[in-house]
Structures are given as structure tokens and as C-alpha cells.
Amino acid sequence: MEQRNIFVVGLNTFNRERLEQLRGARNYRFHGVIAPEEVYETDFFPIEDMLNRAEAQLRSFDGSVDAIAGYMDFPVSTMLPLLCERFGTRSTSLESLLKCEHKYWSRLAQREVIGNYIPRFTAFDPFDDRALSHIGEEGLCYPFFVKPIKSSGSRLGFRIDKPEDFTAAVKRLRDNIGLISGPFNYVLDQANLPRAVRDVDGGHCMAEEIIGGWQCTVEGYVYQGKVVPYGIVDSIRYPRVLSFFCYRYPSRLPASIQDKMRELTATIMPHIGYDNAAFNIEYFWDEVQNCIWLLEINARISQSHCDLFEKVDGISNQQVTVDLVLGKLPDMPSRHGEFAVAGKFFYRVFFVDAVVTRVPSEAEIAALQEEYPGTLIALQVEVGVQLSTVLEQDSYSFALAYIWMGADSDETLEDNYRRLADRLHFEFADIVEQEKRFTQH
Template identity: 75%
Template sequence: MDARNVFVVGLNAFNRERLEHLRGASEYRFHGVIEPEAVYDTEIFPIEAMLNQATAQLDAFAGRIDAIVGYMDFPVSTMLPLLCERYATPTASLESLLKCEHKYWSRLTQREVIGNYIPRFTAFDPFDDSALSRIGEAGLYFPFFVKPIKSSGSRLGFRIDSPEDFGAAIARLREDIGLISEPFNFILEQANLPDAVRAVDGGFCMAEEIIGGWQCTVEGYVFQGEVVPYGIVDSIRYPQVLSFFYYRYPSRLPTHIQDKMRELTTTIMTHIGYDNAAFNVEFFWDEVQNRIWLLEINTRISQSHCDLFEKVDGVSHQQVSVDLALGQRPDMPTAEGAYEVAGKFFYRVFFVDAVVTRVPSVQEIDALQQRFPGCVIALQVGLGTRLSTLPEQDSYSFALAHIWMGADSDEALLADYTALAESLTFEFEEVIG
């Protein structure tokens, strides 16, 4: 049998290395579609041009197109249904995907079946000078959280504790929301939307009741209508701030809470009609009130979790995406990896802005990776990088490095990261004015 051709949007070296280790990979040929820089290192998303480029590349391929996959959030996630429909490869429908990714439509859909597990919410136009009053009329009062109808990562998300906070957030939203709203509106134009959803386009924002607690992500997939949650990853934040410290797999949540999250996941994904694709659902468990909240649904696996699954289960959960894209039930192992626990750490600084004047050398990184076997260090900055130009950052900090590590216990994992972090040396020059 000829090798099967799997096309990966934005394929880079980091993903290719893990793809080559998947079960059945010797029978596949992985091909890149669109250069990785176009989707990883930019906040500019000319999605119509990107679709045309991807189509031209795929049309020019002389062989059979067996699967098309991607691991990025917007714009890659929203491109896949359009590309897969054109080339008759399996994935979720565009409408079911948008019921997850359009935050307002997603909340409306969630309210139909799991209303007790979502916060109060309303949509608003950030260019409406009376927006704050309209939010109050909808029953939301300080504090609350605002974010675009469609965002990528944690960008343009703000906690609002006062009218001054709201004014500052609105200024940022008005300045930057067009970077995503315009390309997202192009995607919306391709879909069959209810009138109530069509009226709330990518230029709108969400205001939501503050929810919180122990945050985690349920990774799962749907195959021929069967919802399968296969792993839960904890998301641990720095004390007193919204920025993530590290992701940990497997979860340490109580078993009955994990079971309830899997049940809620199955209920909502079935109701949405999402099928033949991977997803993940982010939850909070408020331990004090013993209440579970659904934060959001993402229509992809988390790239950040790939190395965690490889370390603990024996293979990256890219296995799930590739198998589904080929129309077959995922062959995902459990607990066959080299480690009991794994984490992805975010080495951050909490600056307003700065220019990087020193980063760890290649030799320093190699020495650390030898000192901590299995460790992967990926710098996110270089000499001369101005922190405020970094894409995919939250509103409160800058991630200088991503670090994946495995260990035999939670305590050993944290101890190893602490020792590694103390050996990483960055230097900065303050930005004046």
C-alpha cells in the first residue's frame, strides 16, 4: 500500500519530530501547508489569502490527499473545515466548529443543555459608548471579565473591577480587535448562522461573570458520533495573577470531579453535533462552592500538551488528530511513557515593556537539557526583542521561554523546574517613553 499523505497547516520542526513518532507514522508522509511563520509568529491573519495559498499548494500536489490537520487556534482551526470540505477529507462541519469558537454562539448553545455550569454573559459592541450601561442592564456588575467574541490565546482579555478598568480595556480593544475580527468575519460569511448570531460578528465582545478555581483542560475527540475524553491536564497560574505558571498531566483533581467534567464534555459536544475531530474543553472547579464551570471549548488538541502526553502516555496526542483526519478511530495509548507526571512551564517576566539584551546561549541550553534528561527548552525571545511585540501574550506578562519536563512525582517536577529556572539568565534594557 502506498504511503498516506497527511498535510499539516503550519508544519514546523517541533511538530514534525513528534509526528514522526506516532503509531503508524512509517506508513505516512507529512507535508507542510503554509509556512509556519505565517501562523505562529504573527498577529496578522490574511485568512482569505492564506486559504488561496493552501488551495494552490494542495492543488499542485501530484499524489492523493488523504488528510489535512492543524494544531493552531485561529486562523488555522477555522480554515480546516473549508479545506477538508474541498478535498473530501474528514473533519467537523464549519457550523459545529463555530458553535465552539464563536464565544457568544457557544454560550447560547451551552445554556440549552448545561446552563447551571456556565457564567452569566452578554455580548456588547466595544465601539458603543454606552456599552458599560448595557452590560449592567444585562445583570452583570463589577467585577466581570471581557474578551473578544473570537480571540487567540489570552490576548485582549481583561478583568474589570471599575469604570476606569473598563475604559482602559475598551481603548485596547478598539485599537486591536480588528486584527482578528476582520478575518473571523470572513469565516462567518462562509457559514449558515442563526440571525441572533449573525448580528454579533467578530467585532463584538463578551462580558462574563467572574469564575475561577482549579483550572483544567479535558482533551477529547468525537469519532462517528462517540465522544471520547481521554485526558485531563491541570492549568496552574502564578499566585495572585491571571498568567499561567505551568500545565500538569495527569490531573490531580478529585476523581468524581474529573468524572463530572467528562460527563459535561460528552453532553455539550453531542449537543453541538461536533464529529470526527479533536477538541478540548477548559473547566474551573470552584472547590469552596464545589461548583464546576465551563470556561470555553477549543476545536483542536492543545499543542502545549503534546510533549506531556508523549512523556506520560508514550506518544503525542497528535495521534488523535492524525487518526481522525484519516477517518480511523484514534490509537492513543495510556501510561506507556517514561514519566509519571509531566509539565509545561512558562518562564515569565512581569514587565510593562523592555528590550532583551541577553538570552541563554545554545551551549547553556544544551547543558541544561543534559542535566535534566527529557527536558525541552524553547526560547520565545532573541537578542533585541521588544517584549511588547511578542504575539500570543496575555495582558499582564511576557513568556520568555517554554520548558517541558517529566518526573516521577509532582514534587520532583517542581524541584527540577526551580533548579533549571535559576540557571536561565536573561537581561533587559528598560523602554523609556
């Protein structure tokens, strides 16, 4: 069989190794498009130039361009429909993708069919000095949450408890929102947008009613119009703060709640016209009020979950993306992995800022990975780094390392992580402490 050429935007060594372990991978050749450091290690996204360079590379390729894929959030996710359209490869439509990624348009679409499962919301211009008054006129009271119309990761998201919080958040937003709003607006210009959405471009923000509870993510795909949720991953936060402690798979939510989330998922995805592509949807279950809230839709698989599915189900959920871009019905196994439960842990510090003076050595990391089979430790900082310069961080903490682990039970998994974490030695200078935030969104 002739090998099929699959081009992956931002392909790095870590993902290439995983892709080459997928079912049928011997029949595929994976090629990188756009250097990984342009999408992983920067907050500068010249998206028009990136698209043109990607197109030039693909047109100069001496062979067939059978598929174009990606696993990253912005800018990769938003580039894919545009790039795929130029080469006639499979992708969901740009408009359906934007109904996931443009947070205001997404909420408008959600309100049409699952309005009881989303918070009250409004859009606002952070450069409008009357923005706070406008939010109040829309019926939102303290506390509420603000975030850009389009962001990446958890950057520039803030809980607002009082006017001073809003003032501080707006200052941060005004200083930084342009990093994504400019390139995102280029993408919006390529789409057929309703007037209500076109007037709310990437330079705008969302204010939303506070929602919370047990957070999880439904991983799924749509194939020829059929919605298939294939796994639910719990997202567990550090006690009384906004930052994630770990992702755990499989979910421990009650079966009835998981079923309802699957039902909501099967309602919203066809409504927005999403098809032949992977997605994940983040939900909350408020156990006290026994209500479910949809937080946001992401037009991709979660890279953070790849190892979890591999450990528990026997193969990375990257299988879903590869099958879909080749026009195949995805073939995901269930519970064929080495472990009963798996987690991705975030080793964090809650500083305003600091300078890293020591990180665990390669020998220390290797010893820990050997002691706990199946463990993978990925440092996110190095000696000499100022924490405030580290990309892709939330607004309240810094993740120093990601740790993926598997175990035969939840209790063993968490116990093993805590013992491992006690032996991860980082040191800092010039530490600036911050007051922790005691609620979550």
C-alpha cells in the same frame, strides 16, 4: 502499503519531528500547507488569500490528498473545515466548529444543555460608547471579565473591577480587535448562522461573570458520534495573578470532579454537532463552592500538551488528530511513558515593557537539558527584542521561555523546575514595571 499523504496547515520542524514518531507514521507522508511563519509569527491573517493559495497548492500536488490537518488555533482551526470541504476530506462541520470558537454562539449552545455550569454573559460592541451601561442592564456587576468574540491565546482578555478598567480595556480592544475580526468575519460569512449570532460578529466582545478555581483542560475527541475524553491536564497559575505558571499531567483533581467534567463534555459536544475531530475543553472547579464552570471549548488538541502526553502516556496526542483525519478510531495508550508526571512551565516576567539584552546561550540550555533528562527548553525571545512586540502573550506578563519536564512525582517536577529556572539568565534594559493583578478568571 502505499503511503498516505497528510497535509498539515502551518507545519513546522518541531511538529514534523513529533508527527514522524507517531504510530503508523512510516505509512504516512506529511506535507506542509501555508508557511508556518504565516500562522505562528504574525498577527496579520489574510484568510481568504491563504485558503486560495492552500487550495492551489493541493490541486497541483501530484498524488492523492488523503487528509488535511492542523493543530493551531485561529486562523488554522477555522480554515480546516473550509479547506476540507473543497477536497472532500474528513473534518467536523464549519457550524459545529464555530459553536466552539465564536464565544457568544458557544455560550448560547452551552446554556441550552448545561446552563448551570456556565457564567452569566452578554455580548457588547466595544465601539459603542454605551457598552458599559448595556452590560449593567444585563445584570453583570463588578468584577467581570471581557474578551473578544474570537481571539487567539489569552490576548485582549481583561478583568474589570471599576469603570476605569473598562475604559482602558476598550481602548486596547478598539485598537487591536480588527486584527482578527476581519478574517473571522470572512469565515462567518461562509456559515449558516442563526440571526442572534449573525448580529454579533467578530468585532464584538463578551462580558462574563468572574469564574475561577482549580483550572484544567479535558482533552478528547468525537469519533462517529461517540465522545471520548482521554486525558485531563491541570492549568496552574502564578500566585494571585492571571498568567499561567505551568500545565501538569495527569490531573490531581478529585476523581468525582474529573468524572463530572467528562459527563459535561459528553453532553455538550454532541449537542453542538461536533464529530470526527479532536477538541479540548477548559474547566474550573471552585473548591469552596464545590461547583464546576466551563470556560471555553477549543476545536483542536492543545500543542502545549503534546509533550506531556508523550512523557506520561508514551505518545503525543497528535496521534488523535492524525487517526481522525484518516477516518480511524484513535489509538491512544495510557501511562506507557517514561515519567509518572510531566509539566510545561512558563518562565515569565511581569513588566509593562522592556528590551531584552541577554538570553541563555545554546551551551547553557544544552547543559540544563542534559542535567535534567527529558527536558526541552524553547526560548520565546532574543536579544534586542522589545517585549511589547512579542506575539501570543497575555495582557499582564511576557513568557520568555517554555520548559517541558518530566519526573516521578509532582514534588520532584516542581523542585527540578525551580532549580532549572534559577539558572536561566535573562537581562533587560528600559524596564517598565506594572502593578500585578491579584485575581484570576
